[in-house]
Amino acid sequence: MSSLSPTPTPAQDPAFVPDATVSITDVSVWFGQKVALSELACSFGAGVTGLLGPNGAGKTTLMRAITGLLPVNQGNVLVAGVNPRSDRSAHRRVALVPEDEAVPRGLTPRGLCRYVADLHQVADRSIIDWALHAVDLMPVADRRMDGFSKGMRQRSKVAAALVKNPLVLVLDEPLNGADPVQRLALISLFRRLGDEGRTVIVSSHVLHEVESMAERVIVIVRGRLAAAGGHHAIRDAMDTVPRHVLVRCADARRLGSSLATLEAVGGVSFEGMDLVVSTTRARELAVALPQTARDLGIRLAEVRPLDDSLESLFRELVR
């Protein structure tokens, strides 16, 4: 299901969840003439929620508004029933891993975790080692972060966020710079944190990773809520948007001209030797395509949707 309405009904709208820990009510944020968020309304609950959108969509602004780093010009942000901007006690429950590459100069990951633990008066100091271990930084925990790669800095920031034992964890591009093994480890960690009942909000440009870790997706385009729900559900709901299917077979041109006569097919085109079929009725095409190929005696080597990913969803929402 998707939400394209600016004033959704919380009870039915997939932009909202029951037992929300983070509530965004008609939030607008602007910087001078530039509107970063416009009447955004949604909520976040336990589990991992992916925050998606093209560059400049307002993801970082929303994340900073949720943590109280940015005031909102209109509307309301509540974290566990508390306004994080006006009530600093809210910062006990919410942690942010900012996208900024900067880390405090001269500090080690352990030093940063210890500093955060001191600020939050964390009684159980063993959580520092646990957090460093969780992001696999124990071997370099006492090395200065100045010489760290981007990925190691991100992991240091994740460790510092975990030290707060937060109810709400906001992660702005946390996988930036991480190597493939670390990416998998971090994704697994975020999923585990979500399964523990924490609210994990994660933004990323590597969309297949968001697909693999977030059961729910909020899509923001130009500061507005463009869609919400599971990414397959969002895609299915967009039935007016043509889908593209790549067909690889021995005689693509003969199959293409035959398919073009079908009502389920919006158009055909060729990419080299391959056939690309455009349709708004994917289920009908799924039946008609093999049938037509069989009738023509053409063997299908590969049939693959070209746009069943969040990347394509972005493109279509932005268009």
Place this chain on the structure above:
Amino acid sequence: MTTVVAPRRRPPIVAVVVYTLGIMLHGKRWVGLALPCATAVLFGLLARALESSPSEDFAQVASTALFGLVLPVACLVIGDSALGSEIRSGSFAFTWLSPVPAWQIALGRWLGGAIIGGGMLAVAFALSAVVAGAAESADEAAVAAAFGTMAYIAVFLAIGCLVRRAAAWSLAYVFLVERLLGAALAGIAQISPGWEARAVFVELANGPTELFRDDIPQGSAAIVRLVAITVVALGLASWRLSHLRLSGSTD
């Protein structure tokens, strides 16, 4: 048997002070702090080249070069590294996103800067007096440097909270507001750490009469004025910190 001692939990304000000391004494920042101190000592050597009595010569050099140039520039470096540069880079979010009240953050940052700046500049100014052959003015130079540093750092912290390009605005404050307007207008000089620190030194060191300014407080009255400037600037910084818009380094 080995006993593992868990690290002690520090009060938040102590954590902020220790953290501030750590980020300021790191890497090239040392050079930024050591350079003005070395310059202060060099100015002491330069005072020897003058031809009056050593204490008068040092007073002339101190009031012009030490309190007019070295003190504000050193404090600008310290004040910016204590807060402004962190806000610009985005790493201030680690401190801000905590339940620690804004006034404690401001006070902790100021204390960290004042401990380092006040200590280093007081020693450097005293050393400068000794090098100039005016050892009897060393204590007065140190006291004036310490109080001047405290006020300057508080002012630069407040500027760091108020504007994004804190270093540029701080320079403008020193050279346009203090040096230019402060030289002509007593009202500006009375709220200027540079002029007041100089007034502390000149009165306590019994400097030459031409260095006295009748229109601003002198000696211990100037110390009170510097403390007042510090308190007001810290109050402003605290208020501003609680209203910061931290949009990140990319914005």
